[in-house]
Amino acid sequence: MTDHIVVLGGGTGGTVLANDLADHLGPEIDDGSVEVTLLNDDPDHVYKPVWLYVPFGQREPADGRRPLDELVDDRVDVRIDRVTDVDTDAKRLSAREAVDPIEYDYLVLATGSTLEPDRVPGLAEGAHDYYSEAGAETLREELLSFTEGHLVLSVVGTPHMCPAAPLEFVFMADDWFRERGLREDVDITYTYPIQRVHGNPHIAEWAQPIMEERDIEVETFFNAESVDPEAETITSMEGTELDYDLLVGIPPHSGVDLVADAGLGDDGWVDVDRHTLEAEAAEDVYAIGDTADTGVPNAGSVAHYQAGVVGQRLASEVRGRPATATYDGKTLCFVETGMDAASFVEFDYETPPSPAPPSEKLHWSKLAYNESYWLTARGLL
């Protein structure tokens, strides 16, 4: 009998997990007692943190793409297909190109986040983003020719990928305009849905004084209700209207419909035990990364660490041993505070973040990690 482990999604979590399973279960895969399949609807793996640098002309979207089959161990069956249905009772998946259903013994959902700008009228037409390849390229065209006016960054939806990235963008923009002698002609405003500048109170407490020092205006309790692209205004549920000349919006996110359709959770996020990462509504189903509703940030580091936990648990399960590995909420982020300085935070379920003093060394550490990320994807780092 062969245990079939299916990993759905070839982002950071899915790719790291597939390689982890190939490493831990190599003998079982070789003797045919375990089979690992990675399903993704794109032949490429995409490293999204590169997009932050695209609008500033520092990176290209292509820098964040590599073919999945070059990153994933040959012992993993990589299938490029779009899954259309998950049946957790029958333990089978349907996919667009697959003639027969795909049976599984263990399923890991790593389907990630999708953007839904259409949930806010006018946002798609009026705002730019750097949360997609196309968005980052279009924003680059606007930003590189922007020499005066009001730049507004509005965090419209939470949870969103990389919670630090909106802070990073305004810190980088401030520094970038200063270096070019344009800052006096550019006003920058940052809006956030709740009463502080970041969801995590410790990070908010750290970031707020930096924003004040750097003359970055802040509008809190700002939940964008609509954007008028012709009048170039953004209006909040709370009744505040801002004029803009260039609007950068962090769009609402959701997971994939498959999750809700399978009864695993709302809005595409799987309800899980936040330590074991097992789905609450189905047996032998796990979720990792953005897909797992654990309350920790939607960040690559989270997906990476969770993949390691689920890899160990699955290896134990197929060997008939008790699964003991658990996720402790570990999250790690570099936070750019300008074009040549960054901070760093590390936290978990029990320990709050304490941002490190910004330094050039941490900035270069972030860039160095971005280059070496491909070793993470391969399961080596």
Place this chain on the structure above:
Amino acid sequence: MTAPDIKPDETVDARGAACPGPLMDLIGKIRSVDSGAVVALYSDNDQSHTDVPEWAEEAGNDLLAVEERDDHSVFYVEKA
């Protein structure tokens, strides 16, 4: 505390959600309901006791009542 005599139109169960989860879940639901609708937010996060009243006032919505239960609180918010 005695349960208030309020029949919510929608309920948001944000128990277990990390900060600022409960408030963001409430805001998301308020976005989708009509004016006059009452949303009940279940939260076990202490921060909600300051976050929710502050936001309700800022947004012009009415916090009708806060009910304390054994392991969580229920915030009844009426959309303006």
